[in-house]
Amino acid sequence: xxxxxxxxxxxxxxxxxxxxxxxxLPIDAVLVLDVSRSMATADPDRISRDxxxxxxxxxxxxxxxxxxxxxxxxxxxxxxxxxxxxxxxREILKNFIDGLEYASWTxxxxxxxxxxxxxxxxxxxxDASRQGIIVFLTDGNMNVNPxxxxxxxxxxxxxHEAIYTARELxxxxxxxxxxxxxxxAWQPIELIAEATNGLAFETxxxxxxxxxxxxxxxxxxxxxxxxxxxxxPPEEVTVLQEATEEYLxxxxxxxxxxxxxxxxxxxxxxxxxNFLATAVSFVLAVAIAAFLFTKSTKLKRVxxxxxxxxxxxxxxxxxxxxxxxxxxxxxLLENPALNSVILxxxxxxxxHLPQLKIKCKNHSVKFIKDFIEQEISKGISLTTGxxxxxxxxDVQVRLKYI
Numbered sequence: 115x116x117x118x119x120x121x122x123x124x125x126x127x128x129x130x131x132x133x134x135x136x137x138x139l140p141i142d143a144v145l146v147l148d149v150s151r152s153m154a155t156a157d158p159d160r161i162s163r164d165x166x167x168x169x170x171x172x173x174x175x176x177x178x179x180x181x182x183x184x185x186x187x188x189x190x191x192x193x194x195x196x197x198x199x200x201x202x203x204r205e206i207l208k209n210f211i212d213g214l215e216y217a218s219w220t221x222x223x224x225x226x227x228x229x230x231x232x233x234x235x236x237x238x239x240x241d242a243s244r245q246g247i248i249v250f251l252t253d254g255n256m257n258v259n260p261x262x263x264x265x266x267x268x269x270x271x272x273x274h275e276a277i278y279t280a281r282e283l284x285x286x287x288x289x290x291x292x293x294x295x296x297x298x299a300w301q302p303i304e305l306i307a308e309a310t311n312g313l314a315f316e317t318x319x320x321x322x323x324x325x326x327x328x329x330x331x332x333x334x335x336x337x338x339x340x341x342x343x344x345x346x347p348p349e350e351v352t353v354l355q356e357a358t359e360e361y362l363x364x365x366x367x368x369x370x371x372x373x374x375x376x377x378x379x380x381x382x383x384x385x386x387x388n389f390l391a392t393a394v395s396f397v398l399a400v401a402i403a404a405f406l407f408t409k410s411t412k413l414k415r416v417x418x419x420x421x422x423x424x425x426x427x428x429x430x431x432x433x434x435x436x437x438x439x440x441x442x443x444x445x446l447l448e449n450p451a452l453n454s455v456i457l458x459x460x461x462x463x464x465x466h467l468p469q470l471k472i473k474c475k476n477h478s479v480k481f482i483k484d485f486i487e488q489e490i491s492k493g494i495s496l497t498t499g500x501x502x503x504x505x506x507x508d509v510q511v512r513l514k515y516i
Contacts, residue, residue: 139245139335141178142195144229145169147211148252150186150220156253157292158498161320163211165290168327169249170207173198182210183229187219187259195232220257221264223272226250226287226306230276233285245335246285250306253292254299277309286312288330294318421457421470422501423447424512434470443472443504443511451506455479469495470515472502479506 145166153162166182173180181195191214198204226248233246258266280287287310289303300316307314313333315326423430423446432446434457444453454476459469472481472494481494482503496502501514 137337138331139243139337141173141334142180142233142244142246143169143173143178144181144183144195144232144246144248146183146185146225146229146248146250146252147214148186148220148222148225149184149190149214149216150253150255150257151216151218152220152253152255152257152297153292154216155295156255156297158294159320161317161323162251162290162292163214164320165251165323165327166211166249167208168323169330170198170204172327172331175199175201175203180207181229181232182207183225183232184214185221185225185228186217187221187224187262188217189224189228190214190217192228192232219259219262220255221259221269221272222252222256222302223269223276224264226276227272230279230283230285234279234283246283247330247334248280248285248287248312249290249330250287250303251290251292252303253297254303255297256299256302273306277306280310286310286333288312289314290326291316292318420516422512422514422516424514425509443513447511449509451509452479452504452511455504455506469497471495472504472513476506479504 147162147166170180175198177197179195179197182191182193183189184191191210193207193210196203198207229248229250233248256266256269258264258269277287279285287306289307289312291298291300291303291314293300293316298316304314306312313329315322315329317323317326420431420433423432423443425447434441440456440458442453443455443457444450446457455472455474458471458473474481482505483494483496483500494502496513496515498515501512504511504513
């Protein structure tokens with residue numbers, strides 16, 4: 115039931131914010147991603163990339179534009195602002211993001227200044243027909259190459275220049291600080307957001323990302339409502355109206371009272387219709403969420419890593435994505451003695467790279483991890499890089515999750 119409620123929330127968020135995004139001024143966004151090596155520990159599950167994916171999904175086609183700046187010690191890669199015209203464009207952007215690799219050193223100034231200059235060419239102001247924003251994803255730690263031409267001081271000067279230019283152009287810099295390892299340098303990046311009227315969030319959890327991205331869309335500028343001007347009545351109509359008001363004042367008052375009464379009835383009817391439409395939408399959403407939950411295999415977690423299985427000194431590497439969301443060790447090794455050892459993704463692990471959970475109801479099987487025998491009925495969970503020895507009858511298997 116909790117999962118059904120979760121999917122209902124996601125469904126409503128997606129529906130609401132798709133409609134909500136269309137009511138905003140057209141968006142020009144630049145996603146700025148820190149790919150320095152410190153991010154490998156600050157964001158091991160790559161939730162920064164999940165955030166960028168979700169942001170791209172929420173942009174409107176044939177209206178919004180997005181660019182990407184990827185930096186470490188230098189600008190490693192970048193994509194100029196481009197309009198999303200069809201679903202294929204979103205996939206191209208996501209593939210670009212998924213192909214990024216870590217690089218040495220960290221120079222926030224060079225990354226932020228590149229993003230601001232990308233938007234500066236469009237020159238925004240309060241009356242502009244488009245709005246620019248920057249989404250900055252980092253662990254906050256500055257570490258400029260000491261053997262290069264730049265220093266931490268020059269990098270910080272560029273950060274200040276980026277802030278100054280962003281303020282001049284009314285471009286907020288929203289910040290997502292990644293803090294999986296507890297080494298986030300929070301204060302400097304929080305100040306960047308505050309100085310540009312942006313939002314700042316700290317997270318190490320993939321489940322926080324939808325709320326964070328939704329918050330960015332909430333503070334964007336709404337498109338002005340267009341008013342339809344009614345044409346002026348012809349002169350003869352105006353004269354006739356004045357004459358009618360002069361000779362039939364009591365009738366005019368009566369008509370005004372009836373009009374107010376009719377408008378009140380019409381307004382109440384509209385409220386009733388809106389309420390019924392909302393109720394029907396809610397019921398349909400619940401039905402759809404329940405159907406998706408019970409029928410769709412896409413909502414289930416699947417393996418995303420690989421394992422090394424070593425038996426009798428011979429290692430084998432297997433790609434777990436080929437085995438869906440559950441597999442037995444006996445199937446992998448073609449050994450019936452290990453059929454009761456079941457491997458599944460941990461349901462509490464981040465979606466990008468789940469932990470591997472191993473359980474078994476056969477008490478003749480022993481799990482030995484870090485020289486401690488585990489209670490096999492409860493099973494154990496392995497993070498990437500961890501290994502466990504599994505012993506059953508005369509079979510011994512060393513399993514490593516990579």
